[in-house]
Each structure stands twice: as C-alpha cells, then as structure tokens.
Amino acid sequence: MQENLIKIKNDFLSKVEKIQNAEELNSVRVEFLGKNGVLTDAMKLIKTLPNEEKKQYGQDVNVVKNLLEEEVSKKEKFLEEKKLNEEINNAKIVDLTTPNSQEIGSLHPVTITEHKLIEIFQSMGFAVEDGNEIETEFNNFEAVNVPKNHPARDMQDTYYLDNGQVLKTHTSARQNYIMKKYGAPLKVVFPGRCFRNEELDAGHENTFFQCEGMMIDKNINVSNLIYFMKTMLSSVFGKEVKVRLRPGFFPFVEPGFELDCSCPYCEGKGCSVCKQGGWIELCPCGMIHEKVLEMGGIDPNVYQGFAFGLGLSRLAMMNYNINDIRILNSGNLKELSQTKIN
Amino acid sequence: MLISLNWINDYVDLKGIDYKDLVNKLTLSCAEVEGAEVVNGNFDNVVAGKIIECEKHPKSNKLHLLKVDVGKTVLDIVCGAKNARVGIIVPVALIGAKIGDITIDKAVVGGYNSYGMCCSAKELAIGDDNSGIMELDENTVVGTDLRSVLGVKDVVIEIDNKSLTNRPDLWGHYGIAREIAALYGRELKPLKSIELENLSDLPKVQVDVESSACYRYTSCIIKNITKKVSTQEMQLRLYRAGMRGINLLADITNYVMLELGTPMHAFDSNIVNRIKVEDVKEETKFVTLDNQERVLPKGTMVISDGKQPVAIAGVMGGLNSEITDNTNSVLVESACFDGSNVRKTALNLGLRTEASARYEKMLDPELTMLALQRYYYLLKQMDNGAEIASNVTDVYKFKYPEKVIKITKEFIDNYIGIDIAEEEIVKILTSLQFQVKVVKKGEYEVKVPSFRATKDINGKADLVEEVTRVYGYDNIEPKSPLQPVEPVKLQDTVKFEYDVKYMLASKFNYHEVHSRIWYDDATNQKLGINPVSHIRVKNSIEKDSSEIRSTMLPNLLSFVLLNKNNYSQVSLFEIGRVVLGINKQTNLADENKNLAIVLASKTKTTEELLKELKDACYFVCEEVIKTNFEVIPTTKQNELFHPVNHYEILNNGNLIGQIGMLHPRVKNNLDKKLNVVMAELDFDKLIISVKNETKFEKVSKYQNTTLDFSFALKDDMLYCNIESIANNINTNLNYKLNLIDIFEDKNKNEKSYTLRYNIWANDHTMTGEEIAEFHKTVIKNFENNNIKLKDM
Structure with a gap:
C-alpha cells in the first residue's frame, strides 16, 4: 500500500478516536470521505501512476474507503448509544406512588344494591317495574287483603295524607296494579321507597326501600318459591346460601313465611350480623292469597303464585357494613361518599 | 308473650324434650320465639320457716325480733318487714345461704343477734313484691327447701306477639301446649274444670x-x-x-x-x-x-x-x-x-x-x-x-257459622310441590283438633275447630299451611318451575334512571343522596323560602315534616348546609318523587319523578358552576337518554332562582325543567361565601321522548375545509340566538357548526364569538368558488341581522 494511503488511514483513525459528538464526526467524515475529501483527492492520484500499479492502487484506495466508512458508522452507533445513555442517566423519575388525584362521585348504597338485584332478577326472567310513593288506601291495604279495622294495619304505622291517600307502607301496594297491567302469567319485581310513621333510631327509619317480587303461573308451588329465593340470595351474596322457611303472617299471602338465609358472613356459625343465630331474617314471602289474585283480576282456580318482599335498605346495610340505618337518608357525604360508583 | 314451660307441662308431658329443641320447633313451625331463659330464682339454702314469736324491737319502730321455726331448730332473726307476724310461714335464708351475690352470715342488727334472713319474693327473684316478706301457703311443711315448695326452676320463652297476630288461639298457654302436642305427637290433656249444670233452681243474673x-x-x-x-x-x-x-x-x-x-x-x-x-x-x-x-x-x-x-x-x-x-x-x-x-x-x-x-x-x-x-x-x-x-x-248473640272445607290430597301436593302421605295429612290435622272426614281416598272434608274459625282458617290454602308447617318446611326440596325463561328488556324508566345516576357520579363526580319526601320546615325557614306543597301528611310523629315536596331543591339545599363546612365543593343529586298537584276529578296526588342537582362551591365562580351544571344536564338528556336539550332564559319569578340567571330547560319545545343560580336572597341565608347553582328536571317527561338508537352517517370521502368567523356582539346577546342565525343559511354544501372561542371585553360591554363552519360536499371536491360563496353567504346572513365581523 502506498504510504500516502497509510497516512490517510492513520490520520483518520487518530482523529476519529478523539471525536465526542455527531457534529465532529460529520466534519471528519466530510474531511476524508466528502467530495473534496482527502481520500477523494488520493483517488485522483491514480491518474499519475503507471498502468501496472493502477489496479493495485485502486483496490487499496477502496480498502481504505471501506474501512473509513465502517469506522464512521461504528462511531455513529457508539455516539448514539452514548447520547441515549446520557439521556437515560439524566432522566427524572416520575412519582407514580403519589395518591390518586382523580375525584369520583358516589352512588347511593341503595342504588347499587338495587341495581345488582335487578340484574339478578332480570337474568331469571323477571320484568322490572317502577312504583309510586303515594298510593290509595285501597292499593296499600284492601287490595292486599287488609280490610279496614284489620289489626294488621296496626303493624304498619301509616302516614295518612290530607287527600285520603297514604304514603305507601310496603311495596305490596303495587301488587294490584302489576297484576292488572300484566295479567297471568307474570314474573315481575318492583323495588320502591316505603314509609312508616315511627321514631327513628339505629334500626328504624320512617323512609326505607323494599323490593317486591311476584311470579304467577299455572302450577306454581312452595318448592318453586324456595328455589327462586335460594337462587336469588346465593347470587346476591355471591356464594351458595341455605334458606329456611318459618311461619309468618302477612294478609296477602297464604301460607305466609318468614324466609331466613344462612348468614353469608359467618357461614352460619354465628356473628354480629346474624346476632349469633347463624340465620338472617331477610324476606317475608308466601303463596299469593286467592283474594289478592281475584282482586288483581286473576283466576285463583287456574293460577297460583308466590310473592316476596326483600328489605332493600337492610340488604344495602349488610352489603356495606352500615350499622345505622339513619345514615342512608342523612345526606351526609362523609358517610355516603364511601360507596363510590359500585 | 311469655310462656312458662312448667305451666305447659300441666297439659303436655314435656319429659325428654330439650327446651332448645322445643324453641327451634316452635320457631320453624308455629311462631317466632324471641328468647328462652332458664329461671331458677337467685338463691340457695332457703327453707320454709314459721314465725312463732314476734316482738317489737325496743328501740326501733321498724324492726321485729322473731323466733322462727325452721324444722330442725328455732332461729332468732331480726326482721324489718311490716307484715312480720306470728303464724305466717316465710322463706328463711339460713346461715351460709346465698341470695344473689350475698352470703348470709350471723349478724348483729339493732344490737341483737340475727341467725338468718326472712326474704321477700323480689329478693329471691321469684316475684316482684318487695313490700314485705313473702308469705308461703299455710299448709307448707316447715323446714322444706323452698325449691321443693314452689316450681322455682322453669324455662320461660318469649314469643314475638307480632307473629301471633293472626292466631287468637295462641294467646294462652293451653293453645301453645296444643301446638307442642301436635309437633311432638304427644297427648294434650284436657283442662280440669267443674261443669256448671243443673243450677236452674238458683236465681239468674x-x-x-x-x-x-x-x-x-x-x-x-x-x-x-x-x-x-x-x-x-x-x-x-x-x-x-x-x-x-x-x-x-x-x-x-x-x-x-x-x-x-x-x-x-x-x-x-x-x-x-x-x-x-x-x-x-x-x-x-x-x-x-x-x-x-x-x-x-x-x-x-x-x-x-x-x-x-x-x-x-x-x-x-x-x-x-x-x-x-x-x-x-x-x-x-x-x-x-x-x-x-x-x-x-x-x-x-x-x-x-x-x-x-x-x-x-x-x-x-x-x-x-x-x-x-x-x-x-x-x-x-x-x-x-x-x-x-x-x-x-x-x-x-253471635255464633260463628261452622266451617267445613273440602280439600284433596292432590291440591295439597300441587300447592307445596311434594307428595305427602294421606295418613300424614289426616294425622296432622287431627292433632291440631281439626275433624277430618275422608270422603274417599284423597278427598277430605275438614271441620275447622271453633278456636281457629274466627278469622284464621278460611280456605284450602290455610289447610295447606297447617299440614305443611307441622310436616316441616325443611322437608320441602327447592324445585325450579317448568316454565321457560325468556329474556326481559328493562323498562326505559328503570334503565335510564340507573344510567343517569352512574354518569353523574362517574363523569361529573357528583354524589347521590336520598332526601325525604316532605320538606323540613325548619330548614326552609332558615333559608327564608316557602316552597309550594299541594298535599300534607296528617299524622306525622315528627314535627316540621308534614308538607310533601313539589320540588326536591329545598331538601338538597339542606344537605348543602350539612356538608358545606367539610368540602370546598358540594355536588349533590337525587332522583326522587315530588307531587305537582292534586287531580281535581280523582282527588289523587299527581306524583312525578324528578332529577335534581345542586352544586355549591367556595372556590369556583357561579358562572363556572353554572356551565358545569349545564354540561351535566346536557349529557343526561342528549348522551344518556338521547333526547333533545335546550335552555332559554326565563323571567318567571321563582323564589329559589336568581331573577336574571334562571333558565328553562326545553325538550322538543316542551318545558321539562329549570336551571340557574340560587336566588341571592336565599344564598345570603345559606352562606354568603358559597356559590350555588341548581337544576331540576322532569324525569318522567324526559323518558317519553327517547330518540331512536344512534345510526352512523356516511362520511364523505371528499376533502372538507374549515371557515372561522369572529362576530362582535353586545354582551347580552345569547349564543342560542347566534346559532339560529348561523343555521339559517342557504347553501348546497354540508356543514357542521361549532363555537370555538368566546372573548369578552369587560371594559366595552362587548364580546365576540368565533364560529367555525366545517364544510364539505358529499359528491365532489369543493371548488374555490364554492368555498368563497359559502363564506360570503355567512357574512351576509349575519349582516342582515345587524351583526358584523369583529375588527381584527
């Protein structure tokens, strides 16, 4: 190899070694490999050489050129990597461990519980109905087999209004309407707000929610009622529960039952929720009284049905571990905002 | 009602029955037992003693010095009871006896030795008489332990009266005994009595x-x-x-x-x-x-x-x-x-x-x-x-007619969903003292006993209950009915109510509350408002809460009062019921479902709040329910709303609600530093006008372009007016209109709104002329309405 080429190569390598950034690399590249670069000039020398040396010289120049280009590209990569490392080393850590700043509103505990219930009942083929809060005395009492002067009216301290209507004392007040609207067969649930004129304390509210349900069809019986209640409650609590029936008197059903559910919190072993009893009284229910069917325009000789009334406020309290029912109507955000949106 | 099992034992032999099992059986088959308590007095080593001497204490008016024969010996006892006298037999606590936590010891009372204590019924926890010492029956054998004299040990169970509402026959021990006899298959003994017959010689009352x-x-x-x-x-x-x-x-x-x-x-x-x-x-x-x-x-x-x-x-x-x-x-x-x-x-x-x-x-x-x-x-x-x-x-004077109910085994089986043997049916009903006549296999005529016939037992379903509860509800297997299950579509009112709530809580961060259906008079007085009520509760036991609300806003304002000191912003909403009037023909309440929202902030301006609230209402209507939403200012007087910043909400031209700032007078009563805005919408009406589901429009494949116009406006000019002018143009092109900027010059009582038209043609690429023509049309249109472009 010609000395001049060796010199070029050595000059280049010593310069490249000192390079610190992309700009310097570029100027060295132009100096050696550019149009008027040192190597291009060296190439031009070929004309001055004797013919027999020309081939060798041309090859040597190309060898040097390739080497230089390779060195430039290596250096380029090296510089990029170096820069990236500098950026990485200089990067600031973003503190993701700070508390969430996103605010969120809240749904009422009863709303969320009701929504879950409705989804369950819907999946079991029940239609969902809305109901009034103000009802006629007829709908609230007579239509569900509680005639005037019936002692059962004492069980429910009724708010009477000055136009003769009442604030509904139970969701059963809607039964007559539902039967007339749907006719038999029917499968409907109807949640709603109910009112009882009583003193407030941790366990008693004058304004609370129930969720009523009815199923009417041919050949409906007590074992069907138990099936639906057990399936529904297992779904509500997200685990298999046991249910048991006890006699309970409600004028609109015959036979009437108190339905207890094995305590889902202690598996029936006894805890504060079930007051150590292992069972939770959850749901008055029964086979719909034939008079109630008749008043709803349904022939009791053809159709039977069951009805139940779930304590929705109570269920919400159990869901969220709320120990004072007054919280539900308090409007106190310190308490209520805890539920968030589900 | 309290039931003594000793007493029950007079009529049914309870031997071998654990009272806990009894309580459980009664609860599951008869009536709810609220509690059971083993009672046994609170004493030990107390015997019957006869007072054989009784002298007055020389120095005390109250005390007596007694000699009491307790069988084995005669004790000196000092006693303060008024009724202490010779001849009566009384309970005597001997030395070492225990009365509750006290151990009786030899004592000196009023200077005299006393070797025991005569007790009252209350002290022994076998009565509530504490007026003197208990006097035992005169034939009581002296020296006998008190426990063998009286049935001190007993189990008392308490039955929830509510669960007996429909069972007049269970309001006494004999009725409960009848149930127990049926549940355990034991004999019910007749009540001992003396027949009052053959007295016709005697005078009549x-x-x-x-x-x-x-x-x-x-x-x-x-x-x-x-x-x-x-x-x-x-x-x-x-x-x-x-x-x-x-x-x-x-x-x-x-x-x-x-x-x-x-x-x-x-x-x-x-x-x-x-x-x-x-x-x-x-x-x-x-x-x-x-x-x-x-x-x-x-x-x-x-x-x-x-x-x-x-x-x-x-x-x-x-x-x-x-x-x-x-x-x-x-x-x-x-x-x-x-x-x-x-x-x-x-x-x-x-x-x-x-x-x-x-x-x-x-x-x-x-x-x-x-x-x-x-x-x-x-x-x-x-x-x-x-x-x-x-x-x-x-x-x-009035004798209830005899009740005979015809029923079949098939009816009973179908009603319960299980197969109960005929012998079982007959046995159960008979044990409850129904008279059962088997007409033929599977068919019965059942005569109801008089004590069940006054109201409780009326029809076949009642007999089913009797059979089933004694048979045991636990023996019924849950069974799915055979009816097919079909998908159910949620009603709009139920679906949208939840969707709206969810959106307000999740997107706008509002909090759902439940307030009462009546006003709180005390809060309204404090706020200086007197909202309309069409109907009152006649018999509320709470004072200040009789008037049924026609608007939910006052109750939400009371919740603002409650929460305002704990938060910089209080954002509340409720979907609930109000009464808008009384129907003159039917005299029934005209009940309505409303949505009310109240925002109160110490940091945001009322203007910011009002715009936020409007956005929320818009979302409720246009995006969740998919119905039309418009606001227009109103000058109608309303004690709750600001006279200027009060708007009506329209839905396809129908009034469905209002939105605005709180009236300054009410605000001053609430909290001067708090900015409050609110809205109330008629939820029932909103649901009626739900639009069809969203359908995609075909998007033009030709290029579109945007044209912006800034118009100079007087500051009381509202966008709704500008918008209707802007849309009143004659063009073949398609466009979408947006308000992209508002500039207010407070010094000049002027403002400018910048409108952006995004224009395109569906079937060709617009030419420069077409675009220029559109531009001109817009300007001319506004000029016709005396609105000019803003000087740049």
Missing part, C-alpha cells in the same frame, strides 16, 4: 246485651269466699308470664286468661249484681282500675250495672266495682267482644291492655263457658268453701 259488638256474655255469681290471696304457685306463674298477683279473685281471672287466651272479669257482686252491655250515649267520664279518670267517647261499649258503667268492655274494669278485702261474693264474667270494636276503644283511650290485645285478635266465643267453669274449679281448689250462688246466664 240479669244480663242485657244491647251492643251488637258483644257476641257472647256468660256470667254467674259465686259466694262464701273467704280467702284473700291466691297460692304462691299461682302468683309465681303469673309473675313468670309477666303479670303479678293482686288478690285471689283477680288472680284467677288473669290465670285463666293466660291459659285459654280469653279475658275474664270479676266484679264484687255486692256492688254489681246485674249486667247491661251497652254503648255510652254521650261522652262519659270513667275511672278505671288503675285509678285514672278517662273520657269515654260517645258510642264506647261498656259493661254497666244498669245505672253506671262498671267496666270498659274488653279493655279494663272500673275502680267503682273492684275486688276489695271485703269482697266475699263475686260476679264473674267471661265474654266475647268484636275485635275491631275493642281495638278502636283501646286506640281512642290510648289504653292497650292484656285483655284488649287478645280481644282484637277475634277470640272464639265458644270459650266463654269453659273459662267460667275453669274459674270455678280453680277457685274451689284454693277456697273450698266457695259456692255457686246463681244459675249461669249465657247470652250468645
């Missing part, structure tokens, strides 16, 4: 029944009564059942009531010797046994002696005819009254008694004769000299 609410009145007179107090055993049972001993003749009436469930009354027959059951013709003052003067409203049913009332029928006797120490003959009644009549009287007088509570359940009139016979039997047991002095007068 004159009984006139005028009130139609008196179904039956059975009475007689018993004379030669010398005993004054009932046995300690009877008093103990009364105590265990929650009553107390009064005197012999009254105690037996109560005892029979606690057995049979049917109340009785005993008059001193020297004072009352004839009976008239009547309704008082005018308001009448009457002093009851509890020494209270009461005013009986006109029409109240009473028992009178022909001259004056001596008892309020079914509720309570009168002081004027009560049994006294001088009573030696008694007129005993056992009557049956109409339940609702007694209930009404008890409610009117605010006097609910053991008797009235039972009568209002509709008692069985057949029981009155048995009650009278039982009374006589019990009296003779305690006072053998007592003697019937009259024939029995039995006025039986």
